[in-house]
Amino acid sequence: MINIFDGAMGTILQADGILKPGVCPELLNIQSAQAIINVHKQYISAGATIIETNTFGGSSLKLAQYGLTDKVRAINIAGVKNAKAAMQHNGKVAGSMGPIGRFIEPLGDISFDTVYKAYFEQASALAEGGADYILIETCIDLQEMRAALLAAKDAAPGIPVICQMSYSEDARTVTGTDPQTAAITLEAMGADIIGANCSTGPEELLPIVKILAQNCKCPISVQPNAGMPHLINGKTIFPMHPADMGKWAPKLIEAGATFIGGCCGTTPAHIAAIKEAVSGLADPVRSPLPHRLALTSRTKTIFIGTDLPTRLIGERINPTGRKKLAAEIKAGSFISVKKEAVEQTNAGADILDVNMGVGGIDQTAAMEKAIKEIAQIVSTPLSIDTSDPKALEAGLKVYPGRALINSVSAEPDRLKYFLPLAKRYGAAVLCLPLSDKGLPKTGSERVAIIEKIIAAAKQAGLQDNDFILDCLVMTVAADKTAALEVLQALSLYHSKFGYPSTMGLSNISFGLPDRPLINSTFFAMCLAYGLNAPIMNPYDSLMKNTLLAASALNGNDPHGQHYSLTIAKQPHSETAAAAEVTPRNIIEAIKHSIIVGEKENIAQMVEHALKEGHTSNEITENALTTAMNAVGKDFGAKKIFLPQVMLSAEAMREAFLKIKEILPSQASANKGTVVIATVKGDIHDLGKNIVSALLENNGFKLIDLGKDVDSEKIVRTAIENDADIVGLCSLMTTTMTQIDKVIASLKKAGSTAQVIVGGAVLTQEYADSAGADAYAEDGVIAVEIAKKLTAKRKGSQAL
């Protein structure tokens, strides 16, 4: 049966002069009930079979804008009553809930729970009023939809929930969700009807309806705008004529929709046209869904299936046995966690396992934070790996997608606490053949335990496409049949359940030498027996090459094409061997390394040179200084650029550090003392740091006072240290006058230091007017000037 929704409400109320600027539209349910009923009646006359309540902005978070948070219940109940009064039992009423106008953390600044509570309150009132459906519409973020859907199902059990997201012209929501991902995620969470509304017209929504219909079993709803909007004389106009709208309706039905209506710019005439166009049409024929497990992130879906290529589950976000990672997580830093997420994804992981098993921390908080951070930085779907139901729920709640739960065993606590969470948050389940009776020995024992888990899961409401089965790998060193029983389990899983399979492979080789060889051989055997999604280290090149080779052998990579291309690109390790440092002329070699900025071997070379009998002075003058002069010259000629100069400076630093380490007394080749600072009020650091580094590595003694330094401190330091040079940096027009102030104070205090100034906004003219001795356009020039000025100062002091 084709159900017809109504069209827009606000524009009619505005045109009739009932809705005035600044007035809360939802309050009209109480203050102008008859006017609302009249609009509903116009749509019923046009043929609508479902009327939407005038409660789009009826949540406490939206009503707060009008100071009406205490009216949520009254407004929403009145909204339903008005629709019912108009409908007179000749159709259904859908209680409308629109977006709350803010993004949920970490995209925005409001918590999932706060949004959930607001929707719960609204849905409760809509249910109390007697709504036949709860309609969550115009959602632009999947996470907001998830909060609203959970709230609607909790507040109005038994009332079907319609979930309509709003897709832009790129066929994604504002926060990047595609319709396939939305359909899979929302159906798994229990949405009854899934659809799209607003943002675009029927033409743009047609492909979206098709994708929705191809990716879930739910009925599909669609409510397009009357075309794309134009602003004419300050008014937003939707140009599509009712007759044109009507022409699109049969196409939308054919694509899979059985609920159809209008959004912005549509009128009773548009609805009448739709009604006429679809009357007599049969329900669309929907194809059955393939038997696959789907996992989603906010922006991506990954399928795992026995008919699909192998998927890798990256295991590296796990602090077990990784002290540094554990310490970081304990200290509240998730930088390495994010790094592992990105790097594993780049290395080919299709799913990322997230384990926060660090002793002595709040695992729930850590899991919540980790999932939020990872979901912001990668699109790869996640597997939440924990034995703690609280940590699991925290992770599932904040994850804007359909996660995998790792894992559910047949242990009573897991069945009791984990399965309802999987159902509630629409997660998939990794079934682990482990029970309170201990470890299974044979493949058949594994099957028996899995049967028990699946039965309990189905009782909890999960379905066939919610499972992936683990083979539970044991150590072959302890049990000679361990590998064979896993292979047996793979065969039995495949024939008995048809669900995809997984396992953590590396346990097989525990206690044996050359574990990588055992692991990769076992991996190949498992792939031959149909392993679909191994949990493994995606950086392990041997394992990855094994997968490549196995894919070519088992027919997943026709003609070994992918195998051939990938192997051809891999570097040959023999060529990567580091060359030994045996230069003919060590001074020339050091010089060359400085010029090209190779710091890796420089310390070794300096040591070599000193052993050969070269003095530190010889190395400094003939290799280091000569090299830096050449670098400066190339920079001046624009043959090289500043980051390259800095690489040379780094090499120089390594050389100096080595000389200092071996000959501490000879390392003080002091060309002069420089006090350097970014002036008061200016917090730019980098430019000054570059100049400091270059001066220091050209033999100057540096006193770096940092940024935002007041005049008094600069002057005092210059006097106390009898500075040869004072370097002042300013990058803002608002702070450069500080330079004048420092120079005047230096002179007043009797400092004879030469002043060099620089920074983005400064010019030679400004330097002159401020009384500086020199202006340096960049760091390299600053070094040249510093050398000249110190020589000059020392010369004049000698006189």
Next chain:
Amino acid sequence: MPIYNAPLKNVDPKETRRYAGLANADFNEQAIVDACNEMTYIAEPRGSWEIYDYDNEQGIVLASPLFKIQGSKILKHLSHSKKVVLLAVTIGGNVENFIAKTFHNGNYSQGMLLDAAATTAVEQTADSLEKNIDAFTRPLGYKRIWRFSPGYGDWDINCQPQMLRLSNAAMIGIHHTDSMMLDPRKSVTAIIGLVPEMDPFSPQKPSCATCQQKNCHSRVKKK
């Protein structure tokens, strides 16, 4: 919708190369890519914005209190705008500490590349925020023109306090110093003009020609 913390899933190596002043230099590309990746781990992108009516005849943002825009180039840029969006973005203060630490450990080149990657990251965060704003302004029939920041052309940075207040920047932790610098340093405020979709007006992107930073290494020289 005042807050949107756009995910930063990658940082553009090409832009980072440009900000690092490397132009087309033969430089270790992997080092640039590494700096870009590192930035995605340490950056904490945040954004806030607000939409206002705009009086394009007098150059006044109709906020309370009113905000008068001063500067001939920005006024010309906004001359067809009926509404404006004021936005602020930052990638947080940790980035700066990380860069400073890298530099002080003697990894000068990496420090420079990270600084360039951070600048790229802020701009990308602003780009993402703009796209997000489109979703709210396009259904009203408006198109967006290039964002324009205080300090460009002759638009004085002394308006930063108004820019921060009207873009709700305090909510994402951006403040200004007495000298009108933004803190954290890797932050941006900007104004975006909203022009009716049907209006053919399409201003030129603010270019080097409108900028007063004559010594900038990224400056495109006139041929």
